[in-house]
Amino acid sequence: MEQVFNFDNELSGKIALVTGGTKGAGKAIAERLLNAGATVIVTARNAPAQIHEKLHFIAADLSQSAGTQKVISEVFQNFGRLDILINNLGGSGTPGGGFAVLSDEDWESTIHTNLLAPIRLDRGFLPQMIERRNGVIIHIASIQARLPLYDATLPYAAAKAGLVNYSKNLSNEVASKGVRVLTVSPGWIQTDGSAGMMQEIAARTGITVEEAIQQVMNSLGGIPFGRPAQPEEVAELAGFLVSPRASYLTGTEFIIDGGTIPTI
Template identity: 50%
Template structure:
């Protein structure tokens, strides 16, 4: 039995498409024959024939508008939207260290790009009666770290709730909406963090990884997920092979979250 994902000829937008999970998703979809537009702060040199980059800051409304316009102009519509963008610049120190400005930054990075791009692009999916939206959330929305991720976790919780509500609204119109909730992923940024922690603790990279895993309460799998592993899950979920999956969340965390 062939396990062709049947994605050739589909049209996709992937946010944050030059690093980490976003870059892995772009490469995986492109390899499956999808024509991909990816967002980036800076357009990289060179790309596969069926990948196009749009330079835009999608934490801002005008950046989202520019991306949506580019998608509709270049692709004439869209079949797959994968919202990968996320992260945190909030300081440690718990709730008292978070100013209004820092709260706004976390929401503008982790919630509003998905809201704005969905609002701009879902009408074209609804008009054609089909499409898939993936919102990348985080296990932090059920397992926050009070010292450092309160605002990020709350923003991802808002994204998860918004995503569930959206699925109820648009699934009857042929649009599947699915959440993917990663734990710690070994991206470039995660590697840099582990190396900084290792240097501060006088240990090596593996020791730095152990510090992070211990802070998360342990990862039963014994390692973080790889960006490609998350991308493979997303590729399956956006494919016709997952046609009955909508309105739910898939956790990919090596067993970090201790409850079902």
């Protein structure tokens, strides 16, 4: 039987949560799902200065167990269920310099944000997805799970590697129960934050912003596509993966890096 999809409104009636959904790739993903007809909830520690009027915002620190429980409780209280969970929150605030400069607190805070936060949210939302035999979970990881930068982001890379492994194992457990679990691993994304970083590097080292961008690409071993990804490009992949068009996809990691990873 041939399936017919409405690409313009294919997520109509779906309720989605995007963590870290107020800036960068998270913001682009939230708006992509909204444009496809979903009701979209976003989280961040603080409310942004501007946010799309149709997005529902929950303020929460997901690096803490209490923050994840707050989100779970408010979603169920206000919406009754969740159909799509995009675990996008992540980042690294640890100092560079390799293993010797990293404290227990550096490791713990990074693992709580990048690994334990999605695990806690999955644990909170999965039971009702399984009960309804319907749901999609996307874990936004990173190519650093495969291509770590030990001098700059050692805990972040380790946490994302754990997230990729956990995501695969979770998919094996819940695929037969009607829930799809997938991983999206971006390379370098050109966000406002990364643009500010390039300006800082340029000012500190006396080079141009363009030279700073090339310097970072060189540190990754080069990006064959010649530039970082745009947030909207990552969002388009996520939008497809949560749609009915991807109904047979689960347990897979999708790398979107412009060809950065040098292996097959």
